[in-house]
Structure formats: C-alpha cells, structure tokens
Amino acid sequence: xxxxxxxxxxxxxxxxxxxxxxxxxxxxxxxxxxxxxxxxxxxxxxxxxxxxxxxxxxxxxxxxxxxxxxxxxxxxxxxxxxxxxxxxxxxxxxxxxxxxxxxxxxxxxxxxxxxxxxxxxxxxxxxxxxxxxxxxxxxxxxxxxxxxxxxxxxxxxxxxxxxxxxxxxxxxxxxxxxxxxxxxxxxxxxxxxxxxxxxxxxxxxxxxxxxxxxxxxxxxxxxxxxxxxxxxxxxxxxxxxxxxxxxxxxxxxxxxxxxxxxxxxxxxxxxxxxxxxxxxxxxxxxxxxxxxxxxxxxxxxxxxxxxxxxxxxxxxxxxxxxxxxxxxxxxxxxxxxxxxxxxxxxxxxxxxxxxxxxxxxxxxxxxxxxxxxxxxxxxxxxxxxxxxxxxxxxxxxxxxxxxxxxxxxxxxxxxxxxxxxxxx
Amino acid sequence: xxxxxxxxxxxxxxxxxxxxxxxxxxxxxxxxxxxxxxxxxxxxxxxxxxxxxxxxxxxxxxxxxxxxxxxxxxxxxxxxxxxxxxxxxxxxxxxxxxxxxxxxxxxxxxxxxxxxxxxxxxxxxxxxxxxxxxxxxxxxxxxxxxxxxxxxxxxxxxxxxxxxxxxxxxxxxxxxxxxxxxxxxxxxxxxxxxxxxxxxxxxxxxxxxxxxxxxxxxxxxxxxxxxxxxxxxxxxxxxxxxxxxxxxxxxxxxxxxxxxxxxxxxxxxxxxxxxxxxxxxxxxxxxxxxxxxxxxxxxxxxxxxxxxxxxxxxxxxxxxxxxxxxxxxxxxxxxxxxxxxxxxxxxxxxxxxxxxxxxxxxxxxxxxxxxxxxxxxxxxxxxxxxxxxxxxxxxxxxxxxxxxxxxxxxxxxxxxxxxxxxxx
Numbered sequence: 026x027x028x029x030x031x032x033x034x035x036x037x038x039x040x041x042x043x044x045x046x047x048x049x050x051x052x053x054x055x056x057x058x059x060x061x062x063x064x065x066x067x068x069x070x071x072x073x074x075x076x077x078x079x080x081x082x083x084x085x086x087x088x089x090x091x092x093x094x095x096x097x098x099x100x101x102x103x104x105x106x107x108x109x110x111x112x113x114x115x116x117x118x119x120x121x122x123x124x125x126x127x128x129x130x131x132x133x134x135x136x137x138x139x140x141x142x143x144x145x146x147x148x149x150x151x152x153x154x155x156x157x158x159x160x161x162x163x164x165x166x167x168x169x170x171x172x173x174x175x176x177x178x179x180x181x182x183x184x185x186x187x188x189x190x191x192x193x194x195x196x197x198x199x200x201x202x203x204x205x206x207x208x209x210x211x212x213x214x215x216x217x218x219x220x221x222x223x224x225x226x227x228x229x230x231x232x233x234x235x236x237x238x239x240x241x242x243x244x245x246x247x248x249x250x251x252x253x254x255x256x257x258x259x260x261x262x263x264x265x266x267x268x269x270x271x272x273x274x275x276x277x278x279x280x281x282x283x284x285x286x287x288x289x290x291x292x293x294x295x296x297x298x299x300x301x302x303x304x305x306x307x308x309x310x311x312x313x314x315x316x317x318x319x320x321x322x323x324x325x326x327x328x329x330x331x332x333x334x335x336x337x338x339x340x341x342x343x344x345x346x347x348x349x350x351x352x353x354x355x356x357x358x359x360x361x362x363x364x365x366x367x368x369x370x371x372x373x374x375x376x377x378x379x380x381x382x383x384x385x386x387x388x389x390x391x392x393x394x395x396x397x398x399x400x401x402x403x404x405x406x407x408x409x410x411x412x413x414x415x416x417x418x419x420x421x422x423x424x425x426x427x428x429x430x431x432x433x434x435x436x437x438x439x440x441x442x443x444x445x446x447x448x449x
Numbered sequence: 450x451x452x453x454x455x456x457x458x459x460x461x462x463x464x465x466x467x468x469x470x471x472x473x474x475x476x477x478x479x480x481x482x483x484x485x486x487x488x489x490x491x492x493x494x495x496x497x498x499x500x501x502x503x504x505x506x507x508x509x510x511x512x513x514x515x516x517x518x519x520x521x522x523x524x525x526x527x528x529x530x531x532x533x534x535x536x537x538x539x540x541x542x543x544x545x546x547x548x549x550x551x552x553x554x555x556x557x558x559x560x561x562x563x564x565x566x567x568x569x570x571x572x573x574x575x576x577x578x579x580x581x582x583x584x585x586x587x588x589x590x591x592x593x594x595x596x597x598x599x600x601x602x603x604x605x606x607x608x609x610x611x612x613x614x615x616x617x618x619x620x621x622x623x624x625x626x627x628x629x630x631x632x633x634x635x636x637x638x639x640x641x642x643x644x645x646x647x648x649x650x651x652x653x654x655x656x657x658x659x660x661x662x663x664x665x666x667x668x669x670x671x672x673x674x675x676x677x678x679x680x681x682x683x684x685x686x687x688x689x690x691x692x693x694x695x696x697x698x699x700x701x702x703x704x705x706x707x708x709x710x711x712x713x714x715x716x717x718x719x720x721x722x723x724x725x726x727x728x729x730x731x732x733x734x735x736x737x738x739x740x741x742x743x744x745x746x747x748x749x750x751x752x753x754x755x756x757x758x759x760x761x762x763x764x765x766x767x768x769x770x771x772x773x774x775x776x777x778x779x780x781x782x783x784x785x786x787x788x789x790x791x792x793x794x795x796x797x798x799x800x801x802x803x804x805x806x807x808x809x810x811x812x813x814x815x816x817x818x819x820x821x822x823x824x825x826x827x828x829x830x831x832x833x834x835x836x837x838x839x840x841x842x843x844x845x846x847x848x849x850x851x852x853x854x855x856x857x858x859x860x861x862x863x864x865x866x867x868x869x870x871x872x873x
Contacts, residue, residue, distance in 0.1 A: 061519070063518055063519050063520075064518065066506075066515065069506065069515065069517045070506045073505065073506050076501075076503055076505070076508075076509075076740075077500075079500055080500050080501045081500070082490075082493065082494045084500075085493075085500075091493065092710060092711075093493045093708040093709065093710055093711060094487055094488065094493065094709050095487050095704075096710070123547050123548070123737070123738070124547070124737065124738045125735060127733060127734065128733050128734050131732060131733035131734075132733070135563060135733075138563055138574075139559060139562055139563060139574065139598060140597075148574075150563065150572075150575075170732055170733070173564075173729070173732040280519075284517040284518075284740060285517065285519045286516060286517055286518055286735070286738060286739045286740065287517060287738045287739065287740035287741065308555060308590075308593055308594055308597040309551060309552050309555035309559075309594070310549055310551065310555075311549060311551065312710055313547070313548065314547065314548045314710060314711045314738065315710045315711065316500075316708060316710065316711035317711065317738065317741070
C-alpha cells in the first residue's frame with residue numbers, strides 16, 4: 026500500500042518495523058560505497074592486455090612517428106581516426122588529450138576566461154557577469170568548473186527529452202549567458218538520451234552572446250549496459266548544418282572503456298575552433314602522452330571492436346544496475362515515495378524522492394555505513410531546491426555488496442519518508 | 450689568425466674559399482635538425498623495459514591503491530617519494546602531474562591569472578600590469594607562457610653564476626613584478642649552474658609583490674652528460690630558511706630520463722602552496738595518469754638507480770656534445786668570431802657570435818639544409834637585442850649527422866662574419 030493511503034496507525038506500525046530494520050542494519054557495521062561512477066575491478070581486469078600491447082621499441086612507431094618522442098600537439102592521426110569513427114565526426118575535428126576529458130573541458134572554459142573563445146569580443150575575465158546554463162539534475166564536476174571561475178549558474182530543468190528547450194531558448198537571449206553543459210547520451214545522472222528534436226533546437230539556438238558555447242560531454246557515447254548500441258547523431262555536423270559550426274565543443278574519453286585513471290580523452294570541434302584552441306594550447310603542451318594514445322589505438326582497433334569490448338563491460342555492469350533497479354521496484358515502488366527511470370546506459374540511476382527527503386535519506390545511509398553522492402550535488406551550488414534528487418552509482422561494488430547497500434538505501438528512504446509523514 | 454687581424458685581401462680570399470665551401474655543402478641537399486632538445490632514438494631504446502614493467506593486473510597495485518582507477522589527485526605516494534629523493538625535498542611537497550612539467554608551469558601561471566596565488570591580493574587578470582623577469586638567454590617556452598597571458602617580459606642578463614642578481618633585486622622593488630623564470634642547473638641554453646650565492650640571494654629576495662613567484666624549473670637536475678653527478682641544493686628548504694617558504698615552485702620531469710612524450714612530471718612547493726593549488730586543480734583533474742606514475746617508480750626505483758640510467762644517457766649524449774664542441778674549438782675558436790661555454794650537463798650549447806651575426810648565420814644554415822632554433826628565441830619576444838645568441842641542440846641527430854650539421858654551421862658562421870667584415 027502507498028504510504029499516502031495509510032492511516033496514522035498503519036504508518037506508526039510501519040515506522041516501528043522499519044526503525045528496527047534500520048537498527049539491525051546499523052549493527053552490521055557496513056562500509057559500502059555507491060558515491061561515484063567508478064568502474065569495478067572486474068572491468069579493469071577486462072582490458073589487461075592493453076598493458077603489454079606496446080612492448081618493444083618497434084611497436085612505438087605509428088603514422089611514421091616515433092610516439093615516444095616529443096611532438097604532434099593535436100595527437101596521433103590514428104587516434105583521431107579512432108575517435109572520429111566512434112563519435113561520427115571527422116578526424117581533423119579531433120584534438121587528443123591526456124587521461125581526462127574533464128581537463129580538456131576545464132581548459133576550454135579557462136581559455137574563454139583568460140583569452141576568449143574564437144568569437145569572443147573579449148576574455149570572459151574582463152566581463153562583469155558570465156552566466157552558464159546547467160541542466161539539472163546534472164554533473165557536479167561540470168557545474169564546479171564554471172563556478173570556480175565565478176560564473177553565475179542558471180538551473181535549467183531536465184525533461185524526458187533533455188534540457189527544457191523553452192527555458193534554454195529564453196535564457197540565451199541574455200548576452201551574459203555564455204554556454205550550456207550537456208551530457209547528451211545517458212545524461213548524468215538521469216540516463217536520458219536527448220531527443221532528435223532537442224538536439225536540433227540546441228544546434229539552431231540564436232544566442233545573444235557571439236561566443237556562446239555548447240559543452241557537449243559525450244561521456245557515455247558507447248556505454249550501453251543493456252540492449253544494443255544506440256547510434257547517436259554527430260553534433261558537429263548538425264551545428265554546421267544549422268549555421269552554428271563553431272558553437273559546439275564535444276568531449277569524450279576512454280575512462281570507462283579502458284582504465285579510468287589512465288585513458289585517453291578527445292575534444293572535437295570545428296577546424297576553425299581547433300586551430301584557434303591549438304594555438305593557445307601550444308603554450309602549455311608539446312603533446313599529450315602519445316605512447317598511451319597508441320596503446321589505445323592498437324588495443325581498441327576500431328569502433329566495431331570497441332563496441333565488442335563495451336558488450337563485455339555491459340555483462341559486468343548490467344547485473345549491478347538490475348540489482349539496484351529490481352530492489353527499488355520491489356521495495357520502494359509500491360510505497361509511492363520516490364520515482365526513477367530505468368536507464369539502458371551510462372553510470373547512474375537517478376532517483377527523486379518525495380520533496381524534502383534526499384538529505385535525510387543520505388544522512389541515514391551514512392549512519393548505516395553506506396556512502397552515496399551528497400544530496401544536492403546534482404544541482405548548481407550543491408543545492409537541490411526540492412531536496413529530492415539522489416544519484417545512485419552502482420558500478421564499483423561487487424553485486425553482493427551492492428545488494429546489501431541498496432537494501433540499506435531502501436530502508437533509509439522508507440524511514441525518512443515515515444519520519445516526514447509522522448512529523449518525527 | 451683571428452678575422453679581426455686579417456687584412457682586407459686576406460679576408461677577401463677567405464670569403465672566396467668559404468663561399469665555395471658553402472656552395473659545395475648546399476649541393477649535398479642536407480636535411481639536418483639541431484633545433485630542439487629532443488633525445489635521440491638510442492636514448493629512447495635505453496628504457497624499453499619500462500613498456501612492460503607493469504604487465505598484469507596485480508602489478509597495478511601500489512600504496513594499497515589500484516592505480517588503474519580514479520583518484521589520488523596529488524599523485525601516488527611512491528612517486529612523490531621518488532621525486533622527493535631526486536630533488537631533495539619532502540614527499541608531501543610534491544604534486545605529481547602528467548607527461549609535461551610545462552603544463553604544470555602553465556597551470557601555475559594560469560591560476561595566478563584566474564584565481565591568484567596563495568598570497569595574491571587579487572587575480573593577476575584584475576591588475577593593470579604584470580611584469581615577469583626573464584633571465585636571458587633563456588627558454589623560449591617559459592617566456593611565451595607569461596607572454597601569452599599578457600605579462601610584460603623584463604630581460605635580466607645572465608652571468609656565469611646565474612641571473613644578474615643586482616638587476617633582479619632592483620627589479621623586484623616594483624610591485625608589478627610578479628615572478629622570475631629560472632633553470633638553476635644547466636640553464637637553458639647556457640648550461641650554467643647557479644652559484645650558491647645566487648641561490649641564496651634569490652631565496653632572500655624581498656619583492657614588493659606579496660605573491661612574487663620563483664618559477665624554479667629544475668629540468669636538468671640529474672642530466673650530466675660528462676663527469677659525475679653534481680649535487681644541487683633543495684630550493685624549497687633554502688626559501689623556507691630564508692623566511693620565504695611560499696615564494697618558490699619547483700618543476701621537474703622524466704621527459705629526458707624515460708620517454709619525452711610519455712614521462713611523468715612533478716611540481717614541488719610548500720605544503721601551504723600545494724594545499725592551495727590542489728584545491729584549484731581539483732576542479733580540472735581527478736589525478737594524472739597513475740599507471741604511468743607506477744611504471745616510472747617500478748622502473749627507476751630510486752635516485753641511485755636513476756643516476757645509473759643517466760650515466761647510460763651520458764654515454765650517448767657525451768660524444769654528441771663533444772662532436773659539436775670540438776668542431777667549434779677547431780673551426781671557430783681561432784677566428785675570434787664567437788664564444789661559448791663547455792657545459793657538462795643539460796641539452797644545449799649556447800654560442801654568442803660577434804654582434805649582429807646570429808640571424809644571418811641561421812639563415813645560411815637553413816639555406817644549406819640545417820634547421821636550428823630560431824635566432825632570438827632565447828630572448829623575450831624572440832628578439833635578441835645584440836642578435837648574437839644561438840642555441841645548438843646536439844641531442845637528436847646521430848653523431849655522423851651531427852658532425853655534418855656542425856660543419857655546415859661553422860661554415861655559415863664564418864661566411865656571415867666575413868660578409869659583415871667585408872660589408873657585403
């Protein structure tokens with residue numbers, strides 16, 4: 026029975042039962058972590074052959090270059106070819122970075138502040154106000170990049186098709202609005218795939234700011250954990266066709282394909298944008314690690330071969346997501362105290378409690394030894410206005426631990442809901 | 450006989466002879482490169498075992514961490530220990546970066562502009578004027594980092610003991626002067642080791658700017674190519690003892706120890722500085738590539754073992770430097786048209802021609818198929834006021850090619866000198 030249909034006596038009885046359950050879980054002294062989208066050890070072991078794919082000096086030559094030495098600022102041609110095939114863009118639109126696309130994103134925003142972007146009238150540091158659109162719930166690290174430079178973060182609601190485009194189109198009329206953060210496929214944390222209509226509307230924006238930037242973080246471009254690979258359009262060509270060729274910077278990496286701490290990242294943008302950025306990046310880098318780029322090219326080979334590897338990741342991740350989602354269906358759905366989606370890719374389950382329960386639920390989890398992403402983290406400034414969104418990251422713990430953790434979570438959510446209903 | 454003592458007739462005869470020599474060298478259609486401090490293939494092959502030093506999942510655990518996964522922003526403890534031993538500082542004063550110390554240096558200056566340093570009153574981007582001291586001849590990439598942010602570059606003369614400290618002490622009275630670039634051991638390009646007195650005077654500076662920064666690029670800290678390892682003092686403790694603990698940031702890397710494009714870099718600074726910077730860097734990075742950090746730790750082991758490797762680099766580099774220096778002694782010294790030092794470490798030979806000959810000499814070299822670092826590159830804005838400094842980088846070509854290249858260089862330098870003396 027849904028809690029809202031229960032009598033006070035029924036709720037009080039339920040509260041007693043759930044409290045006892047909570048107390049017994051606490052006694053287990055658990056120490057479980059569902060806080061971040063970290064791959065588990067089994068996934069890391071999957072790609073062990075990459076460690077030795079380059080083992081002799083003669084293995085280190087590619088595209089006529091000795092990849093061990095200095096040079097090739099924009100990356101190895103064969104690495105550009107691989108990423109271009111995966112993203113659907115052109116090799117000459119790719120800049121290959123180090124082990125983190127976050128660093129490439131930060132650098133883009135940093136350069137907007139210190140030097141301006143290709144179409145900037147002046148560096149953003151010279152402006153009184155810079156505003157940035159943050160579809161929420163979204164990725165805390167994105168928001169913090171722009172926040173760290175002093176940008177004002179504007180919350181844009183998420184819909185089932187991506188950011189609320191009416192709100193975006195209205196917001197970009199303000200010339201102080203300089204950009205938007207997007208995770209277009211399996212959005213973090215909702216797992217939403219932006220609809221074709223949303224994508225087209227983004228590409229056709231007419232922002233007042235000439236240097237408005239779409240930060241297109243395609244972090245989960247090939248990261249299905251259930252079902253077949255879902256093709257996704259190339260945002261660079263869509264923006265080009267919409268007459269906004271320089272409005273988008275796309276990012277991706279192999280952090281959740283090979284090794285999270287030792288992967289390869291890519292920034293894709295119009296050749297004019299890349300030429301402009303490469304001139305600036307030439308001051309700070311001679312090139313990213315090309316030995317690691319070549320390791321990845323030799324190991325991943327091409328898109329088809331990479332998708333086969335992603336199927337093996339899915340075999341590990343699928344059961345973990347199902348463990349979480351099945352527990353929620355079984356334990357929470359009948360009570361009517363939260364809602365969530367059933368994503369088929371990405372790294373998260375996003376759950377909305379009844380208003381005002383997120384913080385309390387996670388405080389209870391912590392008390393019982395289960396660490397989750399902080400409540401509010403998915404909103405600008407870490408403040409969820411309705412205190413309801415919780416990001417669940419099932420990838421790291423083994424299934425048995427995960428089942429224990431999600432059991433704790435369900436009990437804590439029920440307890441928080443009951444406390445609220447009983448005004449405890 | 451020195452050219453200056455020759456009669457007009459002798460000079461004219463010499464000019465004819467050298468012109469013929471130049472013409473015959475041009476006919477060889479050479480294509481030789483002495484432009485940058487790139488290690489040669491033999492040096493890269495030296496360290497091939499590093500490619501497979503981590504080959505199995507169980508190899509990837511260190512300090513209780515799975516280095517393949519996310520985390521440990523400041524780097525692996527074992528990597529900090531290795532670099533601290535090499536630099537003579539404390540492990541907790543080390544931040545381990547990616548494949549380029551240049552990127553760490555750029556990031557430090559970038560953060561001074563966007564956020565300010567620990568003792569900044571405001572970010573440098575909010576100031577009308579920022580000036581930066583550039584001991585010259587020096588490293589072009591250093592100068593360009595500060596130039597790219599709009600700093601005014603102030604040339605400081607180099608002496609045989611390091612930067613002219615009278616000039617530095619005078620310059621830092623200006624509160625707009627925010628820092629100085631230093632390559633304290635085997636300076637680029639002169640190969641000078643800063644004297645103890647110079648180092649102490651730098652550490653005891655009383656700059657008007659509270660956030661004055663000594664950019665201590667210890668790029669060649671263990672890079673002797675002749676003779677024994679020369680111990681060098683730890684600048685962090687010297688600054689601490691001088692009451693300026695937060696004034697210095699030190700940088701180093703394995704770019705010329707293992708693979709130039711795939712090494713590991715370090716930034717060393719006071720723990721207060723590191724705490725401040727780590728908070729900012731946490732916005733842009735989850736950690737640098739820790740798999741590569743561990744590869745380096747396992748391969749290099751400790752300072753003593755690393756110095757043994759450097760001896761093997763020296764066996765390759767020594768003959769190259771001697772080939773260049775011997776040719777200069779033989780071909781140029783008797784003519785009195787240039788001077789140079791005989792460094793025992795680093796990657797360059799720095800040569801000063803008679804005033805006004807550097808550009809012409811290098812133009813002639815280019816005509817004859819020998820590429821060198823651009824004339825002027827060793828001075829701020831690429832402009833050598835006396836047009837005399839030439840940086841020779843002997844590390845990349847095999848000895849036979851190098852001998853051919855330096856032969857061309859000597860002929861071009863003679864021709865340029867004769868043109869000048871004969872007003873051609």
